[in-house]
Amino acid sequence: xxxxxxxxxxxxxxxxLTLAVVTSTIGSxxxxxxxxxxxSAGPASLLAWVAGGVMAFGLALVFAELGALVxxxxxxxxxxxxxxxxxxxxxxxxCAWIAYLALPTIEVLAMIDYLASDLPWLTTDAxxxxxxxxxxxxxxxxxxxxxxxxxxxxxxxxxxxxDCLTSWKLLVPLxxxxxxxxxxxxxxxxxxxxxxIPLTGVLEAIGSGGILFSLLGFRTAMDLAGEARNPQRNVPxxxxxxLGVSLAIYxxxxxxxxxxxxxxxxxxxxxxxxxxxxxxPLAAIxxxxxLTWVVGLLLSDAVISPGAxxxxxxxxxxxxxxxxxxxxxxxxxxxxxxxxxxxxxALLWSLVLGVVMLMAGPSWQQVVSFLTATLxxxxxxxxxxxxALRQQLPHTxxxxxxxWASVLCPITFMAASWAVIWxxxxxxxxxVPLVLLPAxxxxxxxxxxxxxxxxxHGRWWxxxxxxxxxxxxxxxxxxxxxxxxxxxxxxxxxxxxxIFPFAVASRLExxxxxxxxxx
Numbered sequence: 001x002x003x004x005x006x007x008x009x010x011x012x013x014x015x016x017l018t019l020a021v022v023t024s025t026i027g028s029x030x031x032x033x034x035x036x037x038x039x040s041a042g043p044a045s046l047l048a049w050v051a052g053g054v055m056a057f058g059l060a061l062v063f064a065e066l067g068a069l070v071x072x073x074x075x076x077x078x079x080x081x082x083x084x085x086x087x088x089x090x091x092x093x094x095c096a097w098i099a100y101l102a103l104p105t106i107e108v109l110a111m112i113d114y115l116a117s118d119l120p121w122l123t124t125d126a127x128x129x130x131x132x133x134x135x136x137x138x139x140x141x142x143x144x145x146x147x148x149x150x151x152x153x154x155x156x157x158x159x160x161x162x163d164c165l166t167s168w169k170l171l172v173p174l175x176x177x178x179x180x181x182x183x184x185x186x187x188x189x190x191x192x193x194x195x196x197i198p199l200t201g202v203l204e205a206i207g208s209g210g211i212l213f214s215l216l217g218f219r220t221a222m223d224l225a226g227e228a229r230n231p232q233r234n235v236p237x238x239x240x241x242x243l244g245v246s247l248a249i250y251x252x253x254x255x256x257x258x259x260x261x262x263x264x265x266x267x268x269x270x271x272x273x274x275x276x277x278x279x280x281p282l283a284a285i286x287x288x289x290x291l292t293w294v295v296g297l298l299l300s301d302a303v304i305s306p307g308a309x310x311x312x313x314x315x316x317x318x319x320x321x322x323x324x325x326x327x328x329x330x331x332x333x334x335x336x337x338x339x340x341x342x343x344x345x346a347l348l349w350s351l352v353l354g355v356v357m358l359m360a361g362p363s364w365q366q367v368v369s370f371l372t373a374t375l376x377x378x379x380x381x382x383x384x385x386x387x388a389l390r391q392q393l394p395h396t397x398x399x400x401x402x403x404w405a406s407v408l409c410p411i412t413f414m415a416a417s418w419a420v421i422w423x424x425x426x427x428x429x430x431x432v433p434l435v436l437l438p439a440x441x442x443x444x445x446x447x448x449x450x451x452x453x454x455x456x457h458g459r460w461w462x463x464x465x466x467x468x469x470x471x472x473x474x475x476x477x478x479x480x481x482x483x484x485x486x487x488x489x490x491x492x493x494x495x496x497x498x499i500f501p502f503a504v505a506s507r508l509e510x511x512x513x514x515x516x517x518x519x
Contacts, residue, residue: 014234017221019166020312021242026169026249027309028110029214031302033250034257035273035281036209041201042270043192045254048205053247055206055419056215058412060243061402062382064236067222068399069389071231075222077323080381082515083388083507085454088381089515090329090442091461095378095435097324099371100317101350104147105357106371107310108140114280114302117295132358141355147311148351151318152342169308172301173249176282176294177256183289184260199485200477201271207422208369214250216375217309218243220316232399260285314350321346327514328451329442373423373431377465380416383409384460384500388507410500417496418489421472428472432465454512460503467495 012020037045066079076096081089112132116122122136132140206212221228221238228234262285265273275284280302286294322343325334338344386402387409402408420428439461446453475481475488483490 012224012228014237017224017228017234017238018242020220020224021218021238022246023166023169023308024220024312025215025217025242025246026173026305028107028306029210030173030250030253030305031110031114031280031282033210033214034254035275037205037211037254038257039270039273040205040209041198043190043258044198044202045205046251048202048211049251049254051202052206052211052215055212055415056218056243058408058415059379059382060218060239062386062409062412063219063222064239064400065398065402066382066386067235068232069396071228071235072323076219076378077320077327077329078515079385081327082511083385083392085457085508085512086329086446086514087439087443087453087455087458088461089327091435091439091458092378092381093320093324093329094438095374097317097320098434099374099378100313100320101353102357102371103313104144104310105354107306108143108358110306111143111303112136112140114283114299117283118299137358140358143307144351144354147314148347150311151315151347152338152344153340166308169305170249172297173253176297177252179291179294180256180260180285183291186259186261186263189258189261189263189266203422203485207372207419208424208427212376212419213372215243215247217246219379220312224316224319236400262288314347317350318343318347321349369423369427370430373420373427376416376419377431377435380413383413384503387504392507392511410497413500414493414496417468417492420468421488421492425472428469432469436462436465454508457506457508460499460506464499464503467499471495
């Protein structure tokens with residue numbers, strides 16, 4: 001395979017790739033996830049972060065081999081096409097593209113939410129929470145335009161902004177965490193007997209509480225691989241180092257949040273925790289402790305952290321759209337580059353669709369579980385494609401090879417299936433149709449045009465996603481199938497282990513020629 005990506009300039013080194021992973025991972029999640037995770041699981045939220053970290057590292061190891069094998073930007077669209085053909089490639093790429101399109105919008109919403117504590121005219125009360133006012137919509141749209149302009153200047157400019165902003169993004173959470181722990185020190189909040197650890201709450205924290213959403217930024221290194229120097233070495237290293245640093249910071253943040261919550265706020269338990277402040281939960285705690293300088297630091301970082309993440313994902317979404325355009329899975333115009341070797345058409349579409357999503361008026365909490373489900377669906381193809389590509393390309397050199405892949409890949413696929421279920425019934429009901437209906441439309445359109453589709457090799461996606469949807473509807477606490485969380489874990493795990501060999505066996509006999517990106 002030729003690893004080169006035509007037209008894109010290989011300007012990113014290991015440091016820039018690692019910082020891109022960190023800045024993609026530490027975005028709005030650090031401002032909101034500790035609160036939602038604590039409300040779901042209390043002190044057991046620390047265990048939820050560890051479990052989420054293990055799942056994220058498992059997926060990162062899988063994509064470390066795939067990223068070294070297919071070092072091109074927008075590879076999440078290329079990998080399933082390579083192993084299973086055009087239909088599977090469209091579904092995998094579509095999952096990633098839709099999620100990436102929404103991520104900048106979510107980060108900008110987080111920025112506005114925090115800024116509204118000083119600038120209340122940015123939001124208005126909609127009865128069930130704050131939403132963007134007309135002025136807030138205008139400011140949010142201008143922020144997306146500014147981020148698009150920076151991306152249009154080229155990957156070197158983007159890397160410079162990331163390098164500058166990520167150091168700040170690392171320092172501020174560390175400083176605030178240490179300050180809250182030293183000043184508050186409500187260590188009694190951590191008391192919980194092992195028998196009292198809520199399994200439902202832990203699973204909810206991982207899926208819909210923002211934990212897995214916050215930890216999936218490792219894939220950014222792979223999405224920018226086409227602009228990386230020595231990608232076979234640097235992409236796997238950047239994913240591992242960036243994820244490790246980010247997980248350590250999130251664990252410290254969660255610990256500091258748990259011990260900083262006033263004991264009077266826990267009279268009705270963690271599940272009823274309510275922190276009233278226009279600037280968000282961390283600002284509410286800092287205000288209650290009289291730490292005005294922390295509030296000011298939070299508000300400044302509420303612009304920088306989500307802003308840098310949004311700017312990165314605008315570029316990443318454009319590169320996934322660019323790759324899908326080159327592979328004829330989106331209109332061909334998406335595959336155009338400007339003079340700075342930036343996928344400008346795809347980037348402008350990302351801007352337009354981002355503004356449209358802003359106008360829909362979602363909140364951070366409303367969409368994070370849906371986005372997590374869609375992202376994990378896109379990543380679930382990784383273990384399947386890795387085992388398929390080992391059969392299809394047995395002699396191709398691999399800079400990194402996943403050890404014990406025949407054992408770890410099914411386990412990782414099972415864990416990804418669990419993660420999709422943990423995002424909740426509403427997220428599944430929204431995500432599965434959003435993936436499968438466009439896939440059916442794509443299949444019909446390709447057949448009309450007489451293009452080879454490799455449909456039998458991609459049908460496992462339909463069986464898998466519809467099966468997950470059925471299990472989400474029928475199993476779990478209070479559902480038709482008795483047994484609660486344990487029964488659901490066993491059912492979903494067994495289903496994933498049955499689907500996995502079927503999906504691998506559905507691979508093409510040889511890798512798809514449509515996935516080859518020539519120089």
